[in-house]
Amino acid sequence: MHGVRDFFVGFDWQQTLSSFWVLFAVLDILGSIPIIMNIRSRAGSIHIRKTMVAVSVIMVTFLLLGQSMLDIFSIDIGSFVLAGSIILFILGLEMVLDVSIFHISLDNDGTSSIVPLAFPVVSGTGTLITLLTLKEDYAIVNILCGTLANLVFVYVVIRYSEFIGHRLGKLGVNIIHKVMGVVVLSIAVKLFKTHLFL
Numbered sequence: 001m002h003g004v005r006d007f008f009v010g011f012d013w014q015q016t017l018s019s020f021w022v023l024f025a026v027l028d029i030l031g032s033i034p035i036i037m038n039i040r041s042r043a044g045s046i047h048i049r050k051t052m053v054a055v056s057v058i059m060v061t062f063l064l065l066g067q068s069m070l071d072i073f074s075i076d077i078g079s080f081v082l083a084g085s086i087i088l089f090i091l092g093l094e095m096v097l098d099v100s101i102f103h104i105s106l107d108n109d110g111t112s113s114i115v116p117l118a119f120p121v122v123s124g125t126g127t128l129i130t131l132l133t134l135k136e137d138y139a140i141v142n143i144l145c146g147t148l149a150n151l152v153f154v155y156v157v158i159r160y161s162e163f164i165g166h167r168l169g170k171l172g173v174n175i176i177h178k179v180m181g182v183v184v185l186s187i188a189v190k191l192f193k194t195h196l197f198l
């Protein structure tokens with residue numbers, strides 16, 4: 001009981017909101033609506049429960065055990081964050097310039113609800129790197145709350161992707177995609193500047 005209470009002692013609304021918005025920008029789930037609709041049309045349907053379980057396990061596991069995974073390969077957090085900032089920068093360029101640097105296969109092999117939807121469309125490299133990077137500045141409980149809030153949003157978007165896509169229209173989706181791209185670029189530049197000389 002004391003362990004649970006101690007875990008929530010570090011809860012802070014500002015950190016939770018910051019974690020939410022940073023992850024929201026990197027996830028870019030609204031900008032991924034065209035990809036989600038494409039996967040649904042090719043596969044026939046999306047098993048939302050499988051997708052959400054896979055996304056949740058991937059994100060929470062990396063948040064809690066990511067540092068241990070790095071330790072196995074003797075990678076320090078500074079080097080990882082710098083590498084991550086470069087990847088985030090490339091992802092941001094993709095979003096802003098409408099270019100494809102990281103190629104995602106949408107071939108239906110019976111597991112499209114998990115690959116590529118859960119990984120790498122939703123919980124891709126940028127998302128995992130961001131989770132680990134946030135631990136440098138925020139308490140885990142706040143990052144976890146921000147993550148769970150994003151997972152709820154992801155579920156709603158995937159479930160109602162066709163409705164949302166039609167409501168927003170192609171122009172609306174593209175605008176959101178590009179705005180989130182600028183945010184991701186800004187996050188990447190900030191991370192790079194902060195950790196370059198560590």
